[in-house]
Amino acid sequence: MTSLATRLRERRLDAAPSRSQAITFGLSGFPTQLMAQTFSAFVVYFYVTQLGVAPAWVAGALVAHGVLSAVLNPLVGALSDRIRTPWGRRIPWIGLGIVPLVVAFALVWMPPALPPGGLIVWFLVVVAVYDVAFVVVVLNISALFPEIFRTTEERARGNVPRQVFAILGMVLGTAGAPALYGWIGWAGMAIVLSAVCLVLFAWSFWGGMVERRVPEAASEAMRWRAQLAYTFRNRAFVPYVLGSLFMQTAIAVILAGLPFYVRYSLRAAEGESSLLLGAIFATAIPSIVLWSWVVRRTTPRTALLWSVSVFGLAVLGYLLPADVLGAALVGVGVGVGVGGLLQLLEVVLAQIIDDDAVRTGHRREGAYFGVNGFVVRGSVVLQAIVAAVVLTASGFDASLGDAQRESVDAGIRAMVAVVPLAFTALAWLCFFAYPIRSRDV
Structure with a gap:
């Protein structure tokens, strides 16, 4: 029986993507924006009003979060372009990053009983894992877009479901999250949203994320300095x-x-x-x-x-x-x-x-x-x-x-x-x- 790793290795896209592949790839926009919007809209409110952490401490932690995320983007992007595996350049990053991403997102809202100082340490560690996993997964999904859809015609059509799902994720992240934490508490909200994100990421990964067969000369890695230049x-x-x-x-x-x-x-x-x-x-x-x-x-x-x-x-x-x-x-x-x-x-x-x-x-x-x-x-x-x-x-x-x-x-x-x-x-x-x-x- 063919192993999962072998089946992933043998998947390649040689022609234009089908409508089904475009829609399934676009599903990734929903969990991406759901997590991003929920985090940005409610994390300060949760740690300040629910856990009693000083606003200045939370603000400092969020500055660190922003700096780490900004630095990770070009670093992960350059590494993704350079790495060569039998499964492709992007697929391994996405496949390995999805579970840590949704688990870290859930843990942001499920801290143990700690004093304020301990909660900030928890926040810094968990959000650092969340940042790394988010950039690894989302940047590589974005990098697949120009590869899967090769012409303006294909990209114009293929980007529609992805952006529609992204807006729906934004709406649920800003409007649905308060309804959930008001009903089943913050931990319940974290579990429900993380489960939804895991299912949709996995569905999109298996049905819509496929790399093309790139000629070896065209896929040769470029040095870091040359990349930036x-x-x-x-x-x-x-x-x-x-x-x-x-x-x-x-x-x-x-x-x-x-x-x-x-x-x-x-x-x-x-x-x-x-x-x-x-x-x-x-x-x-x-x-x-x-x-x-x-x-x-x-x-x-x-x-x-x-x-x-x-x-x-x-x-x-x-x-x-x-x-x-x-x-x-x-x-x-x-x-x-x-x-x-x-x-x-x-x-x-x-x-x-x-x-x-x-x-x-x-x-x-x-x-x-x-x-x-x-x-x-x-x-x-x-x-x-x-x-x-x-x-x-x-x-x-x-x-x-x-x-x-x-x-x-x-x-x-x-x-x-x-x-x-x-x-x-x-x-x-x-x-x-x-x-x-x-x-x-």
């Missing part, structure tokens, strides 16, 4: 990654500012910020299909410029509404732009990787996705700086509650409209400088 000298990658950083920052600023916007500008209940987020995500799902149609009839560069323009014009609308309904309608327009960015950014990066392979003779998906992941991590820092500067300059004072100065309303509206527009304009200029103007390399 070629990556940062790539005339298409530099404007792309800067544009991606600016767009990620614009979105991060909006998401961070919406709770302030709802309470202090719209004078509505804090919980109604979910309506504004819902408007964005609900519109982004069908918009992914729209932008798939657009890019298949134009070029990745043209479609990306259009989607960035739609996003930039839409965010200006946040200056005007006086109620939640008006702001939700603005969110519909923002969601159209977000759907385009979700659909197109990876399609464009895959085109850059194809161009690099033509120039160097090497397929270096891991290096490009790794360096991209390292750079766009800067959006978290930029978002925090923007929020601190705007709130301070506008005279925001948390001790005043809802009785803030009039300048606070203007400052918050600027934070969710004018500042994202400025970052969007910078991104548009970067993407305008993107030199690949054909559909395929």
Whole structure:
């Protein structure tokens, strides 16, 4: 009887992926975003309010988490490109990383009975394992995308299910997690979500993650120094990654500012910020299909410029509404732009990787996705700086509650409209400088 290892070794993709393979590969977007969103939305709340850890300690641990994740991206990407096994370059990383990833995610929410200092040590150790496993699994899944789907046509179609599943994972991570921990407790939530993630990762791994037969000369490993030199000298990658950083920052600023916007500008209940987020995500799902149609009839560069323009014009609308309904309608327009960015950014990066392979003779998906992941991590820092500067300059004072100065309303509206527009304009200029103007390399 053929062993599992042998069956994995013999799996190779020689033609275009089937619709079933594309959907199954896309399933990986759901557990990826489910874990990421649950962690980012609730880990501070859990450790501070439920376990009694000092906020400053949690903040320090999260800074360490961010630094480790940023450093791991280019390192793991370069190693993934260099390693050669009978099972391929990406598959072993993913197969070995899935179980540690979901176990570490569960353990974040299931600490033993320890004093605050011990809880921080637990947090640092478990999150370090989670970070390593997350980067190993998710980066290698991303690196498979340009390999499985080889043309703009294939990538435009193949990225639709992946991004739709990713948005559904975001929604469950932000809206479903509170319902679960309110019903069965934090440990129960951890077990349920981890089980769901394990099943979906395994299903996607077995049914949709397949490597191609790459000629030996084209798969020859490149030295580390040459990896970095070629990556940062790539005339298409530099404007792309800067544009991606600016767009990620614009979105991060909006998401961070919406709770302030709802309470202090719209004078509505804090919980109604979910309506504004819902408007964005609900519109982004069908918009992914729209932008798939657009890019298949134009070029990745043209479609990306259009989607960035739609996003930039839409965010200006946040200056005007006086109620939640008006702001939700603005969110519909923002969601159209977000759907385009979700659909197109990876399609464009895959085109850059194809161009690099033509120039160097090497397929270096891991290096490009790794360096991209390292750079766009800067959006978290930029978002925090923007929020601190705007709130301070506008005279925001948390001790005043809802009785803030009039300048606070203007400052918050600027934070969710004018500042994202400025970052969007910078991104548009970067993407305008993107030199690949054909559909395929």
